[in-house]
Amino acid sequence: MKYARTVLGDIKAEEMGFTYTHEHLHAVPPPCQKDRDLELSSYEKSTAELLNFKEVGGCTLVEASTLDYGRDLNVLRKMSEETGVHVIATSGFNKHIYYPEWVEEKSVEEIADLLSNDVLVGGDGGSSRAGFMKIGTYYNLIHPLEKKTITATAIAQKKCGAPIWGHTEAGTMGMEVLDLLEGNGVDLTTTALGHLDRNADEYYLLKLADRGIYIQFDGPGKVKYYPDSVRVALIKSLIAHGHIDQLLISGDMGRASYLEAYGGGPGFRYIKTKFIPRLLDEGVTQAEIEKIFIKNPQRWLAVFEGPEC
Numbered sequence: 001m002k003y004a005r006t007v008l009g010d011i012k013a014e015e016m017g018f019t020y021t022h023e024h025l026h027a028v029p030p031p032c033q034k035d036r037d038l039e040l041s042s043y044e045k046s047t048a049e050l051l052n053f054k055e056v057g058g059c060t061l062v063e064a065s066t067l068d069y070g071r072d073l074n075v076l077r078k079m080s081e082e083t084g085v086h087v088i089a090t091s092g093f094n095k096h097i098y099y100p101e102w103v104e105e106k107s108v109e110e111i112a113d114l115l116s117n118d119v120l121v122g123g124d125g126g127s128s129r130a131g132f133m134k135i136g137t138y139y140n141l142i143h144p145l146e147k148k149t150i151t152a153t154a155i156a157q158k159k160c161g162a163p164i165w166g167h168t169e170a171g172t173m174g175m176e177v178l179d180l181l182e183g184n185g186v187d188l189t190t191t192a193l194g195h196l197d198r199n200a201d202e203y204y205l206l207k208l209a210d211r212g213i214y215i216q217f218d219g220p221g222k223v224k225y226y227p228d229s230v231r232v233a234l235i236k237s238l239i240a241h242g243h244i245d246q247l248l249i250s251g252d253m254g255r256a257s258y259l260e261a262y263g264g265g266p267g268f269r270y271i272k273t274k275f276i277p278r279l280l281d282e283g284v285t286q287a288e289i290e291k292i293f294i295k296n297p298q299r300w301l302a303v304f305e306g307p308e309c
């Protein structure tokens with residue numbers, strides 16, 4: 001039996017149910033980020049949005065706010081307790097522009113210990129633990145400090161066994177970050193890369209999938225980039241090429257203007273009530289939908305031995 005690690009403790013894989021694999025509930029980017037639409041710091045509004053997710057059938061939500069992005073396991077714990085939605089939190093980092101100074105000051109081993117401690121013991125002064133580790137790369141480059149935290153994450157994974165999720169900037173540097181992980185001994189089947197639909201290049205996405213990772217699309221509804229028709233076509237292509245077991249879809253609605261409870265849209269309801277019906281209408285099967293939102297998240301995240309481990 002394998003377990004996923006939520007902020008309230010470990011749960012059996014089957015208990016995860018319908019899962020969004022990349023969202024934000026409590027996010028506070030550092031002051032260098034002038035675009036404060038990225039800040040989600042209203043407990044009431046974020047909790048209301050989480051209830052919207054529950055109302056449409058949501059069971060588990062993966063929260064991807066990192067150590068350099070205001071992660072607070074105690075806030076997430078309270079939201080999970082209040083709503084009854086399983087919340088899986090992260091440890092690790094976004095892109096280098098957000099890093100606090102200690103990333104440069106600490107050794108790779110010290111950072112690795114900090115990450116594995118978050119997964120094994122708990123973080124933010126409480127007993128809630130992270131259920132996966134996040135890495136990040138920049139637009140068409142991997143900064144030396146990003147290389148450092150990626151190396152630390154690979155070392156931490158040997159201690160704590162947590163799965164990895166990678167932020168790509170506009171979907172770039174996918175191959176290069178996988179080379180780096182692999183060079184540090186990471187089994188790529190434990191790894192998901194996100195924001196890949198921002199780089200809507202079928203050939204590139206198929207080549208990434210060939211390396212065994214989870215391919216995450218997290219832009220449904222973000223028409224400012226391009227219409228959902230492009231995402232639907234890429235999803236169908238990945239399925240046609242035999243990659244259904246590697247697909248993850250979420251909204252990454254990490255802006256106040258994306259969330260209904262903050263007065264924006266399309267919100268947490270969108271994928272469940274609009275995007276999935278469209279996928280079904282365009283030929284994706286119900287069994288494939290269940291893999292993307294239930295089975296694949298389980299296989300990626302439920303890797304722990306149980307509550308006592």
Ligand SMILES: [Zn+2]
Nearest residue numbers: 022064252254
């Ligand atoms: Zn995100």
